Amino acid sequence: MGSFAGAFAASHGPLLVREWESVPAEQKQRLTRAFQELGKRVSAARADVLVAVSPDHWANFSLDNYPAVCIGVGETNEGPPEPWMKGYPHRQIPAHPGLAFHLLNQSLGEGFEPSMSHRLKLDHGTCIPLWRMELPKMPAIVPMLVNSIEPPMPSLARCLEWGKLLRKAIESFPGSLRVGILATGGLSHSIGEKTMGAIHEDFDRETIRLFGSSEQDLIRYLGRELPSRGNGSEEVRNWLVAHGAAGGRGFELVDYLPVPAVIVGCGFASWR
Amino acid sequence: MRDYWLSKMFFDLQQPALAAEFRADRDSVLDRYSLSPEVRSAIAESNVPFLAERTNAYLLRYYFFATGMKDAEFIRKLRGG
Numbered sequence: 363m364g365s366f367a368g369a370f371a372a373s374h375g376p377l378l379v380r381e382w383e384s385v386p387a388e389q390k391q392r393l394t395r396a397f398q399e400l401g402k403r404v405s406a407a408r409a410d411v412l413v414a415v416s417p418d419h420w421a422n423f424s425l426d427n428y429p430a431v432c433i434g435v436g437e438t439n440e441g442p443p444e445p446w447m448k449g450y451p452h453r454q455i456p457a458h459p460g461l462a463f464h465l466l467n468q469s470l471g472e473g474f475e476p477s478m479s480h481r482l483k484l485d486h487g488t489c490i491p492l493w494r495m496e497l498p499k500m501p502a503i504v505p506m507l508v509n510s511i512e513p514p515m516p517s518l519a520r521c522l523e524w525g526k527l528l529r530k531a532i533e534s535f536p537g538s539l540r541v542g543i544l545a546t547g548g549l550s551h552s553i554g555e556k557t558m559g560a561i562h563e564d565f566d567r568e569t570i571r572l573f574g575s576s577e578q579d580l581i582r583y584l585g586r587e588l589p590s591r592g593n594g595s596e597e598v599r600n601w602l603v604a605h606g607a608a609g610g611r612g613f614e615l616v617d618y619l620p621v622p623a624v625i626v627g628c629g630f631a632s633w634r
Numbered sequence: 635m636r637d638y639w640l641s642k643m644f645f646d647l648q649q650p651a652l653a654a655e656f657r658a659d660r661d662s663v664l665d666r667y668s669l670s671p672e673v674r675s676a677i678a679e680s681n682v683p684f685l686a687e688r689t690n691a692y693l694l695r696y697y698f699f700a701t702g703m704k705d706a707e708f709i710r711k712l713r714g715g
Contacts, residue, residue, distance in 0.1 A: 420693055424645040425638055445650060512690050554691030558709050593691055 364461070364535030367409040367542040369525075369604040369633040371613070372400055372491040374416075374546050375594075377624035379490065380446050385623040394494070396617035396630040401495030403616075403632045409542035411458045411502045413465070413528060414488045415600040416546040418507040421485035429477035430516045431524065433469075434505035435462040436480040442489045450489050458502035461535060465504065468531035474524065482507070487597075491546050501542075508603065510547065510596040518581050518588075521599040525606020532607075545604035547597025549618070549627040557592055561620040565591045566627040569598060573605060573631075574612035580605075594626070601631070608633035637688035639667040644693040653700050682711035 378393070385393065404412070421443050423429065439455040441447075466478055482505050484492075492500070508524070509515050516524075525543070532541040549566040552558050565587055572580040580602075588595055605613075616630035643663070647653050656663045664674055676684040680703070686694055698708045 420645055420648065420690075420696070425636060425641050443648070511692055554686070554693075554695035554712075556709075556713050558695070558705070558712065 364532045364537065364539045364541055366529055366532050366607070367540040368403070368407040369543040369545070369608040369613075370400055370404055371545040371548075371601050371604050371629065371631045372397065372495070373548060373626050373628040373630070374487050374490040375551065375624050375626040375628075376444070376446065376486055377626070378494070379449070379486065381623055385621060389619060389621050389623070392617060392619055393621065393628060396628070397491070397494035398496055399616050400491075400630050400632065401497050404495060404542060404544070405497055405499075407540070407542050409501050409540050411461050411504055411539060411541045412544045413504045413506050413541060414484070414492075414544045414546065415506045415508060415603045416484075416487035417510045417597055417600070419485050419487055419511060421483045422479065422507070425512075428509060428512050429507070430509050431474075431476040432482070432505075432507045433462055433466050433476050433478055434482040434507075435459050435466060435478050436482065439503055439505060440481065440483040442485050443483045444486055447486055447489060450493050452489075452500065455484055456500060456502040458504050460537070461539060461541065462504045464535050465506075465528065465531045468534065469527055472527055474527060476506075487546050488544075491544065506603070508599050510599045515596060516599065518584050518599065518602055521602035522577060522581070522606040522610075525603040525608070528603065529607045529609070543604045543607045545600035547600050548595060549598065549629045550591050551594030551626040552592030553594050555593055559622070559625045560592055561622065561625065561627045562591045562595070563620045563627060565595065566618060566620070566629065570615055570618060570629065573601070577610055604633060635688055636690070637673060639669050640673050640685065641689045641693055643667045643669070644689055644697045647697060647700055657701075680711065682708065683714055686712060
């Protein structure tokens, strides 16, 4: 049977690539160490497959059709389409359609209705963490794109439930397979809004603290605060999926630092 | 509020070939989308607050980044400056 290899989260942001040279040296060092430490933990988990939970930053979906949740079931994934991600070394990223279809079927059977795609582009949201974690071997990636970009978005509670469903589905996979979750995005940031550039360190630290508290407190806090904490903060939904999959036991914070040069409150976590 | 055609054009302009065409002959690209005269004017004038009310914030930022506007200027315009 399939087994759960662990859940991890890392922030992403275009300026981690585009403006890397303008990040102060000490913060650059901490970010590098945090990504590498997370990479070590992912490697130690020996995951054959990572379910990469990330938003789609308009790489695949448009207003013609923007799914709440989409699972990538294709034979392969495409590398990031952003021109400034051309340095990313993989144009094709291995996939695992067997697990992806299992997740899809299990979710439909449980009353969840994700969309599916046989060919997804994995944008910077997924690929910056994969790149910067410096994994010695790229696991297969099953993308799970959760809308945190274009309102209305899946509810916070639903994202937690998605995580629990993923765990159940992973453990019912008929085959020997170790599967981890990599959530990307958050913590606070604001893109293309009047508040662009704002980082809410108080929100980030309280969110991190509440991941060690009850689900109800966490959801209540996020539900109250998210509307005023920048649109990028909505990506905490992906962390909720990881939290649900890990059984809600809280995470070990690898690092957190607000980085004005990349306009993101950068968080790195591995769940207990 | 979402202006579908404006958002669609911003989405499409992520394609480098179309972005190059847009830089070389903006009107020929604008003609392919059912944009209102007000929206066309706002694009011509880089009226960021007007466009911000009509599309997704990420798409707005991508568009102005692709047209070469620096973030500092984008933010200043966004705030009505």
